[in-house]
Amino acid sequence: MTALAALIRRDISIALRVGGGALIGVLFFLTVVVLMPFALGPDLPLLTRLGPAILWLGALLASLLTLDRLFTADHEDGSLDLIVMGRTPLELACAAKALAHWLAAGLPLIVATPVLGLLLNLDMAATSAVALTLLAGTPALTFTGMIGAALAVTLHRGGLLLAVLVLPLSIPVLIFGVAASEAAISGPVPFGAPFSILCALSLVSLVVGPFAAAASLRHGLD
């Protein structure tokens, strides 16, 4: 237990210090959201309508961008080999790493959502609905994305291949995240159903992600 706590503490402090990429994700999120009015035109009613979708897309892309570093940095300095060979089960170590990554890179996105909601002319209720769905859905993005990150590090390929592998897996999260936010803001459908499915997706990825990532690390590293 202490080993896992130490791993989480270490990953968070690395991510937050100089050279860590956690806060770059927030900056990227901000940039994507700011780009949207340029592409769509500064039409406030339209931005209000598209707001939840824009925020979700921005969060999805931002979390994908930071995932690239989840295992690569550890692989470069050799600590990944120590984690793989260590006495702590690799599945738990992977889960701890993903949790640390989510705390360092995922939570700031959710904290930034209210500010970005202002830019998109979303009211208080809509912004808090989007933030709530992001809180429930971004763990799924991190934990499924971890599978792609583990595959990419064993293949010494990152970037585009990671995106091609991870994005199809994240489509269900995007669908239900946006559906739940829309339902809370305007929709005739109740908020509960898509939100429960979103939580279920997060829980499933919490189970599948660490096992798949650990299997891929164990079989892939040599």
Added chain:
Amino acid sequence: MTLIDLANPSRFLSLTARLLPYLVAGTVVLLAIGLYLSATAPDDYQQGATVKIMFIHVPNAWLSMFVWAVMSASALGTLVWRHPLADVAAKAAAPIGASFTFLALVTGSLWGRPMWGTYWEWDARLTSVLILFLMYLGLMALWRAVEDPARAARAAAVLTLVGAINLPIIKFSVDWWNTLHQPASVFRMGGSTLDRAFLYPLLVMAIAFTVLFITLHVAAMRNEILRRRVRSLQMMQARAASNDVGATSPASQPA
């Protein structure tokens, strides 16, 4: 004859060399019967002749999922039993499965145009099959991204097993979300709702397509084994050539 006896690629090659002509003949005969039955099947009272798209569309869609299931079984063979032919099977199946999925999407949209009035609708079944298609393409990209086949095989096996979660979602999407695509009508509790005039041609076509897949898969596996042999022969040749060069000009070698 067990699965482990097939682990020897030479034995697999000699066995499939004898088997392949029968598979080809079976495919041709079954496809001929199936196409004849489909052509002579009566028109639907509502859909007219367009109902015949079903005889192509449904087998393609069924195979798009069946091929991923075959790849998942191969992935287990790669990760659990380290069966030497499992990764060959998985690699050979991916492009075939992607083609079936693509054809299912194309025939579905051609059928959707006269029936639903649209080529594409963001319906649960259609979207989940599109995700399956994207995953096939991602898997093929993964195979192509890595030079070492054994390393690529293990990575692809993990991704295949993760992607297998999509299969029940596709199968039950029409029951969970009540959207445009019709619910299951052939394999369901309480018997098929399809009329026999349509059911028999459809079943023959489904079997014909499955045999077609097996034929293509076996042929592709043979090609993949031969391709790997050519690759290792080329590498041996290159090594021998570099040794020859080193032997004739020892001065070029560092001391």
